[in-house]
Amino acid sequence: MTDPTTDTIVALASGALPAGVAVLRVSGPHVRFVLETMCGGVPEPRIAHLRSIRNRNGELLDKGIVLHFQGPKSFTGEDCAEFQVHGGRAIVSAILAELASLPRVRLAEPGEFTRRAFENGRMDLTEAEGLADLIAAQTEMQRRLAVTQSEGGLTRLYAGWARRLLHARALVEADLDFADEDDVPGSVADRVWSDMAELRVEMERHLAEASIGERIRDGFKVVIVGPPNVGKSSLLNALAARDVAIVSSEAGTTRDLISVDVDLGGYAATITDTAGIRETDHGVEQEGIARARRALATADLVLNLSDCGVYVTDAPAAVPEIRVRTKSDLNTGVPFLSDVAISVATGDGVDALIELCRSRLSSLANFSSFALPTRLRHRQHLRQALECLTFAVSESHMPIELRSEELRLASDALGRITGRVDVEDVLDVIFSSFCIGK
Ligand SMILES: Nc1nc2c(ncn2[C@@H]2O[C@H](COP(=O)(O)OP(=O)(O)OP(=O)(O)O)[C@@H](O)[C@H]2O)c(=O)[nH]1
Numbered sequence: 124m125t126d127p128t129t130d131t132i133v134a135l136a137s138g139a140l141p142a143g144v145a146v147l148r149v150s151g152p153h154v155r156f157v158l159e160t161m162c163g164g165v166p167e168p169r170i171a172h173l174r175s176i177r178n179r180n181g182e183l184l185d186k187g188i189v190l191h192f193q194g195p196k197s198f199t200g201e202d203c204a205e206f207q208v209h210g211g212r213a214i215v216s217a218i219l220a221e222l223a224s225l226p227r228v229r230l231a232e233p234g235e236f237t238r239r240a241f242e243n244g245r246m247d248l249t250e251a252e253g254l255a256d257l258i259a260a261q262t263e264m265q266r267r268l269a270v271t272q273s274e275g276g277l278t279r280l281y282a283g284w285a286r287r288l289l290h291a292r293a294l295v296e297a298d299l300d301f302a303d304e305d306d307v308p309g310s311v312a313d314r315v316w317s318d319m320a321e322l323r324v325e326m327e328r329h330l331a332e333a334s335i336g337e338r339i340r341d342g343f344k345v346v347i348v349g350p351p352n353v354g355k356s357s358l359l360n361a362l363a364a365r366d367v368a369i370v371s372s373e374a375g376t377t378r379d380l381i382s383v384d385v386d387l388g389g390y391a392a393t394i395t396d397t398a399g400i401r402e403t404d405h406g407v408e409q410e411g412i413a414r415a416r417r418a419l420a421t422a423d424l425v426l427n428l429s430d431c432g433v434y435v436t437d438a439p440a441a442v443p444e445i446r447v448r449t450k451s452d453l454n455t456g457v458p459f460l461s462d463v464a465i466s467v468a469t470g471d472g473v474d475a476l477i478e479l480c481r482s483r484l485s486s487l488a489n490f491s492s493f494a495l496p497t498r499l500r501h502r503q504h505l506r507q508a509l510e511c512l513t514f515a516v517s518e519s520h521m522p523i524e525l526r527s528e529e530l531r532l533a534s535d536a537l538g539r540i541t542g543r544v545d546v547e548d549v550l551d552v553i554f555s556s557f558c559i560g561k
């Protein structure tokens with residue numbers, strides 16, 4: 124951490140320029156030197172100071188707020204500084220160029236600040252991933268999920284489980300070591316194994332909710348289907364609030380799947396418009412319909428549209444659907460069954476449809492806490508932990524050494540999620556997904 128051969132890194136941490144204020148961040152062993160060189164001294168830590176920022180020839184680059192954080196009490200755990208300067212392009216590039224020209228100071232790679240925070244024990248891997256998700260979050264539910272994870276929701280859960288596993292191993296192995304003495308009562312083992320059986324159930328429940336976490340993070344798949352010309356593409360455009368799909372009075376306009384990411388009442392969703400489903404001899408249209416059916420097969424929610432009471436019935440029975448009566452402005456006089464009536468022409472009913480989608484998605488996303496697995500990586504290690512724990516709990520005829528070893532393996536699998544156990548191979552992948560300056 125204080126290794127002077129480590130590079131000191133700098134980056135613009137704030138967004139697009141020009142802006143009112145730009146925040147430049149510096150982290151590493153040469154922060155004091157940087158402050159002495161460019162700000163005429165090292166300011167008292169954690170107190171905002173208005174300073175002139177100069178290049179090495181003493182020319183004024185800008186005047187701004189300078190903050191100094193002494194490691195290890197900083198974001199990265201190293202010495203850090205922040206320059207809050209005027210957010211002009213030329214100002215920022217002049218300061219960055221000056222910083223990066225100092226010895227052993229260079230521009231940061233994407234995610235490098237957070238990687239250092241992880242490597243210095245300031246956060247574990249799930250918290251780092253949560254932070255990346257928090258910055259990327261576009262909807263309220265994504266934000267809630269990410270803030271829980273970045274604040275240690277999974278960390279605490281898995282640390283609690285790892286403690287129970289360790290405790291169990293300690294007791295089980297004590298039983299083993301003193302097998303022929305009387306001072307370790309036999310009931311201890313019973314208690315250990317009943318707690319492990321309980322843990323197994325908790326882990327299973329948590330793993331079962333992984334698909335919810337992944338969907339909240341990555342978006343639910345919502346598919347619009349219906350016969351030709353009912354207004355599917357019109358609805359997609361209305362929900363996306365832009366002209367994504369071609370709308371025309373000609374039946375059979377849409378052939379390809381057209382997907383848009385939207386915020387559906389706080390949930391991230393990918394809405395897919397499809398070809399109108401009907402009997403046809405036209406090859407291209409047939410292919411479009413085949414694609415529509417494939418999209419239906421993987422949908423989380425189907426918007427089944429009809430303007431006359433005839434609905435397509437191609438969705439798998441298990442997929443929840445909302446029946447939408449379209450073109451309600453046309454008052455055709457034929458009453459028929461629907462969950463909601465909309466008119467894209469007048470806008471009537473569209474908000475009610477969005478609300479209905481929100482409530483259906485929230486019943487799909489029925490979970491006990493926002494501490495949910497959010498990545499395939501989490502799911503894989505959890506599955507492995509569960510397998511080992513299941514072996515340890517259920518194979519009671521096996522030698523105790525073997526069962527205890529499985530408990531250790533379960534704990535290691537959890538450690539791979541948090542980064543406690545060797546994860547070198549995944550670090551590049553995880554941190555490169557960050558933006559520069561984080
Ligand atoms: N009056 C009225 N017309 C609508 C409404 N929604 C769509 N339309 C019209 O209905 C026709 C078909 O609309 P599209 O959105 O292309 O229908 P589609 O279901 O995507 O059609 P295909 O892609 O051919 O299957 C167009 O002429 C639209 O302008 C509505 O709410 N009211």
Ligand SMILES: [K+]
Nearest residue numbers: 352371373376
């Ligand atoms: K059409």
Ligand SMILES: [Mg+2]
Nearest residue numbers: 355356376377
């Ligand atoms: Mg269409």
